[in-house]
Amino acid sequence: IKPSDKQRVLEISANIWEGDDYIAQVFDEWVEDKGVFAGLWENGILVGFGKLTWLTPRDVWLEGLRKDEKTGARQVGEKLSEYYFNYLKGRKVDSIRFSTYFGNLASIKLNQKFGFEKILTLSLKSRSIEPAIKLNKRNYSKYELEDVKRYIENSSYLIGTKGFIGKGWVVHKFNDKLLQEFHRDDKILVKTESGNIKGCVIWSVEHYRNIIWISFLEAETEAILTEFIDRINVLGSNSNKAVMQILVPDGELLDFCRKAGFTSWEQEHDFLLYELPEILISKITES
Numbered sequence: 001i002k003p004s005d006k007q008r009v010l011e012i013s014a015n016i017w018e019g020d021d022y023i024a025q026v027f028d029e030w031v032e033d034k035g036v037f038a039g040l041w042e043n044g045i046l047v048g049f050g051k052l053t054w055l056t057p058r059d060v061w062l063e064g065l066r067k068d069e070k071t072g073a074r075q076v077g078e079k080l081s082e083y084y085f086n087y088l089k090g091r092k093v094d095s096i097r098f099s100t101y102f103g104n105l106a107s108i109k110l111n112q113k114f115g116f117e118k119i120l121t122l123s124l125k126s127r128s129i130e131p132a133i134k135l136n137k138r139n140y141s142k143y144e145l146e147d148v149k150r151y152i153e154n155s156s157y158l159i160g161t162k163g164f165i166g167k168g169w170v171v172h173k174f175n176d177k178l179l180q181e182f183h184r185d186d187k188i189l190v191k192t193e194s195g196n197i198k199g200c201v202i203w204s205v206e207h208y209r210n211i212i213w214i215s216f217l218e219a220e221t222e223a224i225l226t227e228f229i230d231r232i233n234v235l236g237s238n239s240n241k242a243v244m245q246i247l248v249p250d251g252e253l254l255d256f257c258r259k260a261g262f263t264s265w266e267q268e269h270d271f272l273l274y275e276l277p278e279i280l281i282s283k284i285t286e287s
């Protein structure tokens with residue numbers, strides 16, 4: 001995909017997610033990215049596209065698969081996937097993953113055909129941002145990043161997500177680099193008592209125009225969880241966001257989110273993470 005394809009790309013994405021697709025916000029970045037922003041043309045017309053992103057030098061993420069349903073094009077996802085796999089030949093790859101909504105049956109069926117396996121199911125929960133006044137940030141504690149890392153690594157949240165942290169629909173294996181990025185961007189809040197961490201929230205503002213995304217949420221009490229949600233509401237309100245969203249594993253946090261007014265689009269257990277087994281990655285990369 002080249003800069004000259006932007007108008008056609010946006011024509012296709014305009015019909016996705018009721019016109020609220022995020023492709024318009026990422027197009028320029030994807031064109032310049034070191035990954036592969038690939039399109040499929042039939043009879044000289046762009047009928048679909050998708051993105052292969054390097055989350056790390058050895059971890060691949062597949063995203064943004066779109067096609068123009070009006071063209072009647074077939075096997076768009078299959079052809080793009082084969083293109084990506086050819087691109088990966090000879091490269092060192094540790095993982096190939098993607099996420100999808102539970103109702104996206106065509107994508108699920110296609111990728112299962114290629115050998116992808118579901119490794120994680122979470123619940124995408126949403127709550128509207130309410131008009132808010134500013135809260136005093138001094139209520140939150142200074143922290144040592146190593147202490148926050150230890151707290152997250154031992155959290156029920158990370159256990160429930162099998163070690164993954166979401167930034168929008170893209171999920172990353174939690175690591176030092178990711179935590180440092182959140183710290184650099186001032187996206188971490190911590191509550192402590194007597195020097196011990198009692199709760200932590202991490203958020204991100206990705207390429208979704210109306211959404212503030214909660215990437216991590218854990219606390220010892222519902223009072224602290226509620227305080228964190230109030231803070232996210234203020235941050236969202238001040239940034240003109242309409243919704244806060246979070247990926248939630250089963251357990252006490254899911255119960256809290258229900259009580260706190262978070263809802264699902266259609267059902268819980270709607271966010272699915274898929275991964276290609278190592279043996280199939282070896283076949284693709286011929287390594």
